[in-house]
Amino acid sequence: AQSVAQPEDQVNVAEGNPLTVKCTYSVSGNPYLFWYVQYPNRGLQFLLKYITGDNLVKGSYGFEAEFNKSQTSFHLKKPSALVSDSALYFCAVRDSNTGGFKTIFGAGTRLFVKA
């Protein structure tokens, strides 16, 4: 069965500093990995994804994520955090063996960026 873990409930970082939001996954087939962001009372917005190819993927708003197959991780990163990045971040995975109809989300990590 597929699963996603986000080990940190909350990440605090100062504006201008680099940020990392951690995610590990478990699937039986090849993983399709996604990051979404959720602002208060809003739907989830897609940030970036890894399907195949380069392990480092770049997405919206300056975010990037690195796929590490040996560590089964897909950590979200940004070189310089902005206050406006404060939101709830969800890692998600689809398992190629299930045909991709079910996306499983992690518990979410709340990012606080202080000015």
Added chain:
Amino acid sequence: AAGVIQSPRHLIKEKRETATLKCYPIPRHDTVYWYQQGPGQDPQFLISFYEKMQSDKGSIPDRFSAQQFSDYHSELNMSSLELGDSALYFCASSPQDPGTEAFFGQGTRLTVV
């Protein structure tokens, strides 16, 4: 650009009542997903449809049912509502390609009193 439309945005129901949530996917998206997000919780997958057929089922209670219609819109029917059903219900759509991200609607906030 067209997005996923959900209606209503807010809904208040009493215990044991019935609620129907609607979702209109992005044009040419043939896959629809429903998620439930309780307060402070991650989205929980309920059910998905591909080409009007149920494609996968998650933690959807037996009191809930859903379907996808010929125009690809979907409805989530919830009966015998319980206080614990109060949550944000998201619909998402995507083309039938597991490598394509899902596009989410703004959600319907259901409050059961």
